[in-house]
Amino acid sequence: MSLIEFSSLLEVYRNASFSGAGADGEAEVTVATKEVADLLKRVEDDVYATAETGVTLLDDVGKVQLGTIVKVRLDDPRAGFAVLAHNLDGLIKSPRGRLEEPRRYYLVDPAYAPGDAIVPDPIARYRKVLALVQLFAKAASMLDATKSELVFVKDGKVTLPVAFNASDVKALDVDAADRLLGQFSDELHHDQKCSILFEALVDLRGKHRADSAFRFILRNLDAIAGTVADGYRLFASSFSYSKIKSELEDARISYTQKIHKTIVDIQNQLLGIPVATIVVASQMKAPTACGPELLVNYAVLAGAWIFVLLLIVAVVNQWLTLNVIKDEIGQQEKALQRDFAKVSADFVGIFTKLKNRIWWHHAGLGIVLAIGVFGGGLATYFNHRLAGLTPVPCQGAGATKTGAGQSKVNADRVSPAVPPASTITNTVPETKADQTKEDAASGKEKRKGSG
Numbered sequence: 001m002s003l004i005e006f007s008s009l010l011e012v013y014r015n016a017s018f019s020g021a022g023a024d025g026e027a028e029v030t031v032a033t034k035e036v037a038d039l040l041k042r043v044e045d046d047v048y049a050t051a052e053t054g055v056t057l058l059d060d061v062g063k064v065q066l067g068t069i070v071k072v073r074l075d076d077p078r079a080g081f082a083v084l085a086h087n088l089d090g091l092i093k094s095p096r097g098r099l100e101e102p103r104r105y106y107l108v109d110p111a112y113a114p115g116d117a118i119v120p121d122p123i124a125r126y127r128k129v130l131a132l133v134q135l136f137a138k139a140a141s142m143l144d145a146t147k148s149e150l151v152f153v154k155d156g157k158v159t160l161p162v163a164f165n166a167s168d169v170k171a172l173d174v175d176a177a178d179r180l181l182g183q184f185s186d187e188l189h190h191d192q193k194c195s196i197l198f199e200a201l202v203d204l205r206g207k208h209r210a211d212s213a214f215r216f217i218l219r220n221l222d223a224i225a226g227t228v229a230d231g232y233r234l235f236a237s238s239f240s241y242s243k244i245k246s247e248l249e250d251a252r253i254s255y256t257q258k259i260h261k262t263i264v265d266i267q268n269q270l271l272g273i274p275v276a277t278i279v280v281a282s283q284m285k286a287p288t289a290c291g292p293e294l295l296v297n298y299a300v301l302a303g304a305w306i307f308v309l310l311l312i313v314a315v316v317n318q319w320l321t322l323n324v325i326k327d328e329i330g331q332q333e334k335a336l337q338r339d340f341a342k343v344s345a346d347f348v349g350i351f352t353k354l355k356n357r358i359w360w361h362h363a364g365l366g367i368v369l370a371i372g373v374f375g376g377g378l379a380t381y382f383n384h385r386l387a388g389l390t391p392v393p394c395q396g397a398g399a400t401k402t403g404a405g406q407s408k409v410n411a412d413r414v415s416p417a418v419p420p421a422s423t424i425t426n427t428v429p430e431t432k433a434d435q436t437k438e439d440a441a442s443g444k445e446k447r448k449g450s451g
Contacts, residue, residue, distance in 0.1 A: 107123070110123075154202055159210065
């Protein structure tokens, strides 16, 4: 069973004479095309086709020939398939007809189907009302499609049923509607404009009954457009080019300080790199056979790698902080382009400089990380080389003698050498008489010298 195309049903509608149709939907259809003939024959034999299109052939099927006129009954097609509306009120009352234009429909008076080259004035006005409904839906808290009503939440729940008819569409002030719609054509401060419209709609809804409020709004679009314009003018008065520039300059200074702080926060770790390098270089010693140098070297190496690991943690943390700042700057730039699209190009340089500064700080952190890892690797290499050296023997480690021989060696190390007895000159007088003779001789020499 093949699907029925709406174009075939539309051909039946276009060739039907609705002027003589009764309340039961009877009409006369001219079999002008093969599509019309095929559809009329199909609905005669196919119950599904009748239920889908709402078309029932009242004449004998043998009468369905090109150029003939047959009687049919045209009921409403299946709701999900198409809409047959005899007038604009019928189109408005169709499912979701107050919220959006049906995709497939045929309007009998005036004769129109979507896609026709000439759009009747009632349809043009109807589309304008639907555009207003969609605008109001953006300003409202939500749109309840099942009940066809707008919901506003402000100090409680306020509902605005979307209720209008063909008379309201015919009385629509198109110029006022275009003025109101035109105020929202620009995305600049779109949310602020919707907030102003929200307040205006809630205020008008509070002054009228639910069933008549929407019709009153359609008849007072010019006043609503004026309220939105005045509210937006008051809002926009707080913005100027110089103020935008001043705010962006303040943001630039703030972001610059945040970027610089990522380096300042780890400044102590950075200053510790050369100190740690000197400590490692000075503390590692060649191993000895009886000393703890090997253990000291490993302890120094472990300390160096602990420092490197702490440095890596600090650098990675600051790297992620820079990424967060970069995201904030990107959001600020997008907000500027969205809210101030006309002047955003004048401030692109500010964001470019900030992004470049972040790039350089990223590069600096990368270099610091590389230096730290290189230093740890270098310390490991030196320790490995030192550990591979032959231990230096300790002093006295080869001595094995004990007893008198060992004491003799020790005495030789600590006692001064005594010269032989034959080399000592006897300068001490042996007797008292000898001492007296020497004193007399000494006195004689002194007198002689003085004379």
